[in-house]
Each structure stands twice: as C-alpha cells, then as structure tokens.
Amino acid sequence: MTSSSNSLPMAHSAPIGIFDSGIGGLSVLRHIHQNLPSEDLLYFADSAYAPYGDKSEAAISARTLAVTEFLLQAGAKALVVACNTATTAAIKAVRAAYPALPVIGIEPGLKPAAAQTRSKIVGVLATKATLISTRLLGLQEEISAATGVRFELQPCVGLVDQIEKGELRSPQTALLVRRYIAPLLEKGVDTLVLGCTHYPFVRPLIEDIVRELSSTTIAIIDTGDAVSRQLAKVLREKDLLQQQARAGGVTAFASGSQSVLKTTFANLLQLHPPVSQVAAIALPEGIS
Secondary structure, three states: OOOHHHHOOOOOOOOEEEEEOOOOOHHHHHHHHHHOOOOOEEEEEOHHHOOHHHOOHHHHHHHHHHHHHHHHHOOOOEEEEOOHHHHHHHHHHHHHHOOOOOEEOOOOOHHHHHHHOOOOEEEEEEOHHHHOOHHHHHHHHHHHHHHOOEEEEEEOOOHHHHHHOOOOOOHHHHHHHHHHHHHHHHOOOOEEEEOOOOHHHHHHHHHHHHHHHOOOOOEEEOOHHHHHHHHHHHHHHOOOOOOOOOOOOEEEEEOOOHHHHHHHHHHHHOOOOOEEEOOOOOOOOOOO
C-alpha cells in the first residue's frame, strides 16, 4: 500500500492537517491554535458526508484515507483525526497507509473520567458508531477491570446534525440533550464524557440542563486540550515544530457548504480563514 505522499518532505514550516466529518473538529482546532500559535493549520470539514456516526467502518475508513491524501497533497506534515468516529474506525488504516506520517487521533476521555469520578459511574455521550467500536469497548473493559468504574454508554442520535445546522441552543437541541442526559443522571453518574468533537459546542447547554436536572456537581470531560498537547509532544520528538516565532494561519476546505463553514469559524472561533470548496476527492492510487 503506497502513495506518492509518503515521500513528500516534511519541513518545520509545513502546516498541520486537521479533519472531521464536519464542524466538530473546530473544537480541537481551537485548542491547537491556542497551544501552538506559530503553526499553520489546514482544516477539512467533510460535511457533505456527515454524520460519520451512521456509516459503516469500511465507508468511514475509505473516506478518512481519501481526506488524508488530500491534506498530504496540500503539504501537511502531520494529521490530527479530530473525529472520535473516524479515529475508532480508521486510524489503524491511516497509520498503515502512511507509516512515516505523525497521526494523532482522538477518543472519548474514559481514562481521565475514571480518575475523576467519585460515584464510580461515568456517562459517555457519543455517536452510535463510536460506542459500538471495538476500540472503545476494549478500552472500557480495560479501565473497568482496573478501576471498578462503570461506564454508561449513551448514543446521541441526531445531536451532530443539530450542531452542524448551528442550532446550539434551539428547543429541538435542548430536547435531545435532555433526553440523553436525564437517564444517565438517574443512574448516578457524576462525570460526563463528551465523546464526539461536536459536543463541546453545546457544552453550555449541557451544563444548563445538568444544573436543571441535578443538584450534584457533574464533571464534564472534553479531550481537545489533551490532543493538542499530544500533538506538540509528537512534533517535538520528530523535530517538526515550527521554528519561527510568528502568528500561524488557518486555511479551510469544505466538501459541504463553503458559506456554512465560514460562518461557523466566525461565530464559534472568531476566525476568518479562506475556505475552499472541494467538490470530490478520491482514494489515492493503490489504496482500496
């Protein structure tokens, strides 16, 4: 399994590629932009194919490989898979296809949640595809065996769609959040894991509903900052960190609506990067 991109030179000044099935990965980009301010960033929002959560692992893997190749052709020196579903379904395939490429994935923060919980009951909010993945189920079993923590897994069908539409506080979004959180609180969870990179954008709504439904303090775990720190560590180890003290830029690509991504950057991050429409991308030659 080979690609011409495997031989592309990776320089300190090359950008970092970040992608998600839509706008959710912007919650990770926000941390990377804050923690590595000198780095140039490329963001790919694959909104035309969102949500990934209702697709097969094979389809997600094929799409992830195609987006990876696109970002490599754009010059990326490293890849951040800023999507829990794509990480669980496809990160092994990406690493096998591009062994020289630094690849950082994201997964629900079960370990920090297990360390923080007092009741030993943790709620995990994620897409159905993430929650049934072998990767997550294995991690859950491993941590439960070591700590005695019980994880209550809650698929949040439709929540990504609401966030993609920009409905962060609409009555319909609030109805979904309440429907998914209430049963977890009834089971005694004192820690909630945001197991999808879209969900931090409705964290204020989640916090409001938690306060409405429970008198107990509930911890909320978002792993975006941990991803940015791991990225910095890997780039440092491979001598790929940007060497110049400068303000890094952001360039964005969208398989879906260009205008929606521009508006989302402005509204959620107060950033105004150029956004290019990508009509179609295909798997690189030799990868199937």
